[in-house]
Structure formats: C-alpha cells, structure tokens
Amino acid sequence: MxxxxxxHHGQGHRxxxxxxxxxxxxxxxxxxxxPQPDAECFADVVCLVRDDDGDTAENPTANGVLHWAPALDRGLASRMGQVVHWIDTVRPSLLVVDVSVEVTVLARLLGVPxxxxxxxxxxxxxxxxxxxxxxxxxxxxxPQExxxxxxxxxxxDxxxxxxxxxxxxGRPSDDGPSAGRPRVLVLSGTGGSNLSMDDIRLCANQHRGYRWQALGVPGAPWVDDPWPQLRxxxxxxxxxxxxxVADVAAAGRPAIIIPQPRPFGEQHATAAALAANELAVSVPRWPSLTEWPHLIEAATTVGGHRWPRWQTAGAAGRAAAVIDSLAKRIEASR
Known part of the structure; x- marks a missing residue:
C-alpha cells in the first residue's frame, strides 16, 4: 500500500x-x-481534520524550522495523530507528500520512505x-530543460x-478556434486571485473586437471540465x-500568463521560465486596458506550437512509474 x-489549498494538488x-x-x-477526492483511483480515503481553524497560531514555524506547526494546536495534534494511526495500522511501503514538510518529517520519523x-x-x-x-x-x-x-x-541524484x-x-484535440472574432478565455482557480468579473467586463467593453469569456473568476461560471473552452x-x-499551465500546454493554445502572489514566488518562477523559453507571453500583473491588443497580438505571434516542450504527454505516467518502482523495491527489501 x-x-x-x-x-487542501486550491484544487491543483487534488x-x-x-x-x-x-x-x-x-x-x-x-x-x-x-473535499473528498474522486474515489475511483484510491483504495481508501482518510479524511484528515484541519490544522488551520484556530483563532491564533502560536509560533507556527517552530522557530523557523518548519512551515506550519502551531504550538498547542488541537487540530494539528489530531491531524498528525490520524496520520500516525494510519501508518501504524496499514504499514505502507511509501508515502507521497504533495505538499507538507511536517508530514514528510513525521512519516520519515516513523520509518516510512x-x-x-x-x-x-x-x-x-x-x-x-x-x-x-x-x-x-x-x-x-x-521539464528540467x-x-x-x-x-x-x-x-x-x-x-x-x-x-x-x-x-x-490524452484528450482528443480535434477542435480549434472557430471563425469570427478571436476569443479570449480568462482562467482563474480556487487558490486565490484578486481578479473579478468587473475586470473582464471592462476589457470586453473596451475591446469589442474580441469575444471575452471567463471561467473560475468570482462571479463567472465554474466548469469542472474546461477542455472544450480551452481548445x-x-x-x-x-x-x-x-x-x-499544464492544462494550457496540453491544449496547445497561445497564452498570456499572469502569475498570482504565492509563497516563495512559486508562480512568478514558473511564469519567468515560460517567457524565457518562449512558450507564452508573461506579464507581472493584470494589464491596463490599453495593453491588451499588444499582448494578444504578441501571444498569437508566439503561438502554441512550442507547448510540447513542457512535456505534458505521459507526465503522470512517468511520475507513477517512479512511485511504483520505489514501492516495489522497498516492499521487496522488507
């Protein structure tokens, strides 16, 4: 096992x-x-209690050694207790952590790779x-390159x-943009954004030569499967x-990437890599109204033909192969 x-932050990890x-x-x-992940790919799901529901957090970084371990927090204690109980009961060969330094430390202290x-x-x-x-x-x-x-x-190593x-x-990609006014699709996620539908409406009113659509932006529809809109x-x-980014790469569409503030500059690093390798246009913040025609033209010029370099084809299978191989090697050594 x-x-x-x-x-639990956002939907990307799930x-x-x-x-x-x-x-x-x-x-x-x-x-x-x-929220409980789709069960069909899991043998079981352990629903952990939250560790961030307290009114205050006392020394959450443990003097700078960890990221989130507030002292005397009952939620944290219960959560970690659940992990310990599961490990003690199931005796897994391996634990994949996406992401938590604290869970990584706990599992390794219990002898789990x-x-x-x-x-x-x-x-x-x-x-x-x-x-x-x-x-x-x-x-x-x-991709490393x-x-x-x-x-x-x-x-x-x-x-x-x-x-x-x-x-x-692996999804079929026969569809493509239709004739008529170019369509600009604005995507937002659940991990936090300062974007609103007012921003999209201002763009649509100012630049009527484009069809504007938003998904995931507060006030806009949420679509579980945005593949048709992406394509x-x-x-x-x-x-x-x-x-x-991986979804846009899989769709192979020209893109304007606007990184959102995240801890450790996560999104800014990704956006910088995409721009440096000419996979997409990147700007540091939501553009002014006058900037949009230039940016859309620049993204169209860059196009989507370089997206295969992001290596989305078979990526999940490559990750699974690494995990399976490690689990089998560890299990065989028991």
Whole structure:
C-alpha cells in the first residue's frame, strides 16, 4: 500500500494526485482534508481534520524550522495523530507528500520512505531543505530543460523531472478556434486571485473586437471540465499555477500568463521560465486596458506550437512509474 498526502489549498494538488494515482499499479490511500477526492483511483480515503481553524497560531514555524506547526494546536495534534494511526495500522511501503514538510518529517520519523513533490520558486529556506533532505525521491512536475533551479541541483541524484502533469493529457484535440472574432478565455482557480468579473467586463467593453469569456473568476461560471473552452480559445489568459499551465500546454493554445502572489514566488518562477523559453507571453500583473491588443497580438505571434516542450504527454505516467518502482523495491527489501 502507498499513502498519498494531498494538501487542501486550491484544487491543483487534488488534480495532480488523481492523474498520478490513476496510473499507479500499487494500491493507494489518499490522506487529505480537502473535499473528498474522486474515489475511483484510491483504495481508501482518510479524511484528515484541519490544522488551520484556530483563532491564533502560536509560533507556527517552530522557530523557523518548519512551515506550519502551531504550538498547542488541537487540530494539528489530531491531524498528525490520524496520520500516525494510519501508518501504524496499514504499514505502507511509501508515502507521497504533495505538499507538507511536517508530514514528510513525521512519516520519515516513523520509518516510512517519502516521495516529495517539488514546487517552483525559491525553496532555499530551512524547512524546504529539510524536507528535500529527508525525501527518498523528489518529483518535479516540469521539464528540467525549461526550469532547473539551483536549489534543487543538490538533490539531482534523487530527482526526476516528469514534465507538466495535466488532467487533459490524452484528450482528443480535434477542435480549434472557430471563425469570427478571436476569443479570449480568462482562467482563474480556487487558490486565490484578486481578479473579478468587473475586470473582464471592462476589457470586453473596451475591446469589442474580441469575444471575452471567463471561467473560475468570482462571479463567472465554474466548469469542472474546461477542455472544450480551452481548445477553442484563440488566446488563453491564465495564472501560473502548475496545473493550469499544464492544462494550457496540453491544449496547445497561445497564452498570456499572469502569475498570482504565492509563497516563495512559486508562480512568478514558473511564469519567468515560460517567457524565457518562449512558450507564452508573461506579464507581472493584470494589464491596463490599453495593453491588451499588444499582448494578444504578441501571444498569437508566439503561438502554441512550442507547448510540447513542457512535456505534458505521459507526465503522470512517468511520475507513477517512479512511485511504483520505489514501492516495489522497498516492499521487496522488507
């Protein structure tokens, strides 16, 4: 049995877990306080209590050694107790952690080898370094030739760059943009954004030569399967979350990437890599109204033909192969 810890912020970690676990041959249990993931790719789901519901957080970084371990927090104690109980009962061969330094440390203290999913950005702080040191293996969900951060090179001997993991890998892509006014699709996620439908309406009123559509923006529809909209967009405007970027790459659409503020500069690092490798246009913030025609033209010029370099094809399968291989090797050594 493999355990898979899924962080509850946003939907990206869940989507990535589902893609990877659907390709695993070893049974896997999900451990998460996120809304219950789709059960078909998991043998079991352990619903963890939240560790961030308290009114105050006393010394949450444990003097700078960890990221989130507030002292005397009952939610944290109960949550970690659930993980300990599961490990003691099931005796898993491996735990995949996406993402939590604290769960990584706990599992390794209990003798369970851990596969850590790396994140972009500046991960040189003591907590991240500790997690990567403890990891049996590290998975990076982007192509090494596109983004090879210095801080990860210390662990090169145990890191596999699998490419961008998209839930749409393998989906038919026969559809394309229709004739008429070019369509601009604006995507937002659940991880937090300062974008609103007022911003989209201002663009639509100012630039009537384009058809504007928004998904996931507060006040706009939420679509569980945006693949048809992605495939038929002339230009996609998206944040720089790993799953969003991988989905745009799988669709092969011209893109304008606008990174959102995240800890450790995660999205800004991804956006910079995309721009440097001419996969997409990137701007640091939501553009002014006058900037849009130039940006849309620039994105159209860049096009979508370089997106295969983000290596979404088969990425989840490559990650699963690494995990399965490690689990079988560890199980055989017991």
């Amino acid at each position: 493999i355990g898979y810890y899924i962080h 989507a990535r877990a589902k893609s990877i676990c659907s390709a695993l041959t070893t049974p896997v249990t999900a451990l998460t306080s996120a 851990v596969v850590v999913v790396a994140m972009p950005g500046d991960r040189t702080d003591p907590a991240h370094h500790l997690g990567y040191q403890l990891a049996e293996h590290i998975l990076a969900a982007w 596109m983004y090879d951060p210095l801080w990860l090179r210390e662990f090169a 145990k890191t596999t760059f699998v490419g961008g993991i998209s839930r749409f890998d 038929t967009a002339d230009v996609v405007v998206s944040h720089a979350g790993q799953n969003a």
